[in-house]
Amino acid sequence: MSNFEEDERRWSEWMVLAQQGDEQHYAKLLTEVADAAAAFLYKRFGLLDFVEDCVQECLMTIHAARHTYDHRRAFRPWLFAIVRNRAIDMLRSQQAYQKTLDKNALFQENLQTVLIEEEINKGMVFSRLSPAHRDVLLLNKIFGFSAAETAKKLGISEASVRIRVHRGIKETRKHLQFEQ
Amino acid sequence: MNETKRLQLINGLSADLTPVKPSGGIILPALIWFVLSWGYVVAMGLYLGPLREGALVALLSAPQFIFETTLGAVVVALFCLMAFQAAIPGLDKRWLKNIAYFIGLLWISCYVVGIFFPALEPSMVGKRDHCVIEAYLYSTPPLLIGYFLIFRRFPLRTIKAGIYIAIGAGAIPALFMQIACMYDPLHTLTHHIGPIFAPMVLGALLGGYFTKDRFSKLQ
Numbered sequence: 121m122s123n124f125e126e127d128e129r130r131w132s133e134w135m136v137l138a139q140q141g142d143e144q145h146y147a148k149l150l151t152e153v154a155d156a157a158a159a160f161l162y163k164r165f166g167l168l169d170f171v172e173d174c175v176q177e178c179l180m181t182i183h184a185a186r187h188t189y190d191h192r193r194a195f196r197p198w199l200f201a202i203v204r205n206r207a208i209d210m211l212r213s214q215q216a217y218q219k220t221l222d223k224n225a226l227f228q229e230n231l232q233t234v235l236i237e238e239e240i241n242k243g244m245v246f247s248r249l250s251p252a253h254r255d256v257l258l259l260n261k262i263f264g265f266s267a268a269e270t271a272k273k274l275g276i277s278e279a280s281v282r283i284r285v286h287r288g289i290k291e292t293r294k295h296l297q298f299e300q
Numbered sequence: 301m302n303e304t305k306r307l308q309l310i311n312g313l314s315a316d317l318t319p320v321k322p323s324g325g326i327i328l329p330a331l332i333w334f335v336l337s338w339g340y341v342v343a344m345g346l347y348l349g350p351l352r353e354g355a356l357v358a359l360l361s362a363p364q365f366i367f368e369t370t371l372g373a374v375v376v377a378l379f380c381l382m383a384f385q386a387a388i389p390g391l392d393k394r395w396l397k398n399i400a401y402f403i404g405l406l407w408i409s410c411y412v413v414g415i416f417f418p419a420l421e422p423s424m425v426g427k428r429d430h431c432v433i434e435a436y437l438y439s440t441p442p443l444l445i446g447y448f449l450i451f452r453r454f455p456l457r458t459i460k461a462g463i464y465i466a467i468g469a470g471a472i473p474a475l476f477m478q479i480a481c482m483y484d485p486l487h488t489l490t491h492h493i494g495p496i497f498a499p500m501v502l503g504a505l506l507g508g509y510f511t512k513d514r515f516s517k518l519q
């Protein structure tokens with residue numbers, strides 16, 4: 121049996137036990153799926169603080185949605201549907217991303233910005249976006265500029281920024297779904 | 301630091317773990333909703349007025365009318381299925397959504413074409429004076445029951461789930477009016493299918509409210 125199948129079988133069994141109230145297996149399951157979710161997100165978004173926040177949001181959602189897992193169905197589609205959707209929700213909410221910069225504002229801000237850019241470039245999702253959507257998403261959602269500031273920097277209207285953010289998030293969602 | 305926070309969160313979530321009852325499959329609840337909703341709409345519709353004279357005969361003899369009606373029934377079934385699929389993470393299917401949208405548009409376009417080439421001779425026979433209000437009245441309980449059945453699971457995209465069940469709930473009375481009210485494609489579009497937009501808005505609002513409520517509980 122491959123690792124993939126082995127993980128699938130084990131996670132499914134542990135979730136069934138968790139549904140019955142088994143704390144020990146549930147803790148093990150959450151630990152493993154958190155690592156899997158983190159790997160999934162790092163690969164797509166780069167090594168940003170956002171990813172860890174997102175993993176924790178995913179864990180809370182998994183907890184709240186654990187009654188919807190059916191052992192007759194595969195575990196991974198259920199898990200990664202949650203991960204993908206929470207990532208998009210967080211991307212949309214903006215605040216989580218802004219924390220990445222705010223936390224390091226007093227500590228080598230420029231260096232940090234360069235590091236974040238490098239990490240973003242490693243992530244598959246942003247590099248696949250069209251340049252117009254990518255620039256707006258990065259400025260508005262990653263670096264935390266307001267819509268007005270983003271519009272000024274790119275020489276477009278605020279309405280265009282909002283539209284491009286909306287479309288960029290939609291495009292990101294598509295990329296995540298197709299990669300599944 | 302982050303690792304510690306994650307570990308604390310995992311410990312917190314797994315401590316005093318309450319057993320949960322798995323929500324199971326979606327086919328049975330979807331079927332129950334479908335049958336109950338139809339039962340309610342037909343019972344209420346017959347209670348408040350008779351079927352249009354000759355409608356059932358037309359349903360067996362006029363191919364275009366049969367086609368329109370069948371498409372409507374398929375739309376209800378597909379949107380019902382999509383709504384229940386949306387209630388379980390990872391279960392929704394893109395191809396099903398595309399088919400449902402396509403058939404939904406085809407259903408509406410049948411009546412647009414019908415304005416020029418009607419399936420039956422348009423007439424005022426069987427006209428119900430308050431068919432719009434009836435359509436709203438009939439669609440609300442199925443919408444609320446559907447909302448309850450879906451949101452006790454865990455839809456990830458709540459607004460979409462709300463809209464899907466609303467379309468299903470709104471299309472049932474629209475379809476019933478096909479045989480209960482007067483036949484005129486323009487009247488069907490404005491008085492029977494048009495009212496679907498109200499439950500759609502309600503479904504979206506309920507879905508949006510649910511998102512807000514759910515994630516505030518998670519914090």
